[in-house]
């Protein structure tokens with residue numbers, strides 16, 4: 001098991017040329033600049049491969065689906081070879097007890113020297129019975145696998161925030177990974193799913209430099225989550241000009257105006273879609289004419305309709321947004337003031353009459 | 357009602373507050389120049405912020421033509437940010453003045469809520485506003501209900517708006533800027549996400565509008581029916597009294 005990453009790649013049939021290409025691509029994706037590509041290559045050539053365990057909890061597998069479609073086929077090849085795919089529910093060869101034994105082997109043999117990647121999250125209600133892996137609640141497998149891990153990667157919005165299964169009222173009491181694992185560094189890579197290039201870049205960074213990329217206060221790698229979709233959106237000039245799509249089938253929609261009024265969550269969503277785009281840089285939701293739904297944000301399922309700019313608030317019985325509630329309250333206060341003024345005037349006139 | 361014209365303000369040089377024969381309290385200098393200037397700058401900033409803020413959330417109808425011909429949302433947002441900065445700088449100056457200015461400048465920052473008299477006056481004024489009491493009492497500074505609304509609705513409300521506003525502004529200026537480091541980085545996690553933060557910023561904005569309505573109505577009503585000057589005071593700084601007697605907060609004044 002003391003093979004280097006490079007050995008593994010060569011064994012898997014990746015040419016040196018392709019390998020170097022991958023290094024420069026990834027260095028660029030990470031914002032490291034071309035001069036760091038050789039550093040990356042050197043690290044991969046000399047460092048022994050670090051095993052990665054990939055667990056699945058409550059999820060829809062969209063993270064795995066995205067990951068294996070990483071834009072550059074090369075990237076996915078390389079990454080998939082780098083990962084120890086001995087254990088990944090979706091794509092591993094083994095099954096049953098044999099598979100479960102692999103988790104144990106990695107946890108005990110590679111103590112403190114493997115990465116735990118988690119897709120999905122553990123439900124805690126009914127002792128975790130809503131998600132059973134190998135006859136045991138997922139939360140137990142998660143805790144066990146994390147016990148000796150060097151670091152934990154929370155793939156996707158499920159592991160990072162809770163996602164749809166944790167949306168109100170959250171019957172299974174699904175919680176994000178950091179609510180269960182407290183003693184390990186956790187890197188959150190939110191998105192539903194996260195952008196494949198972001199996933200491969202994050203894991204390459206960790207494996208080659210053996211350290212965690214710089215994280216923001218919410219535990220997300222700064223290099224990919226420090227800006228909003230809106231900050232880099234190509235429709236932004238229309239936003240600044242005040243040109244909006246007003247209805248899905250209007251002329252403005254055809255002209256590609258800003259989708260703000262159609263509920264685009266770009267201004268409140270931290271992700272790289274407007275820079276990296278999807279499917280090999282082909283497009284991303286806004287380019288396809290639909291607003292961003294904010295899938296990488298905490299609690300995006302509970303932020304009301306995907307098609308409203310202002311969130312509806314449910315605490316008032318009727319669902320209304322802050323401005324409707326505010327205007328109503330102001331109207332009520334205004335009416336109260338008018339009534340009060342009228343009574344004051346009448347009373348005052350009367351008392352004046354009494355005095356005369 | 358005593359009509360303002362039939363009262364002669366005693367000379368400001370009167371030896372003792374109530375000892376000048378007719379029992380009228382002489383005019384007292386209450387709002388110093390910086391407070392008066394701030395009051396109006398702040399009022400204009402709030403008006404600009406409320407209007408521009410509303411249009412940021414619900415933009416006006418689309419403009420036709422090329423994007424390069426217009427910058428409407430840009431100007432609306434610029435108005436909001438510029439007015440926001442004016443309000444913040446004004447609030448900072450006003451807070452400083454609360455400590456270096458006269459005693460009245462501090463009242464809305466530190467209402468005298470620990471005195472029984474304050475609450476007795478509050479109760480009295482409350483009864484007056486619900487028509488259970490005919491006449492208001494006299495105050496050099498503010499009546500206690502005004503103080504309470506200014507302290508809780510305005511000061512706390514505007515503090516909330518400044519913090520959330522800077523946090524939202526820091527989203528645009530980006531990581532590494534002081535707005536982001538000092539505000540955005542810790543305020544967004546409190547609200548869970550940026551969308552929720554926007555929602556609360558909107559709700560609090562409406563509460564500021566409601567404060568303005570109450571504040572202006574209270575001022576108009578007390579100007580007409582109360583026993584002391586209101587409008588001329590915020591313009592000239594001097595409080596004059598329309599009926600004889602010692603103001604309630606004279607000992608603090």
Ligand code: SF4
Nearest residue numbers: 060062156157158192
């Ligand atoms: S993070 Fe959301 S998106 Fe990814 S597997 Fe989970 S449900 Fe699917």
Ligand code: SF4
Nearest residue numbers: 230233258259264266
């Ligand atoms: S389409 Fe969305 S992200 Fe793009 S400029 Fe408009 S509001 Fe911002």
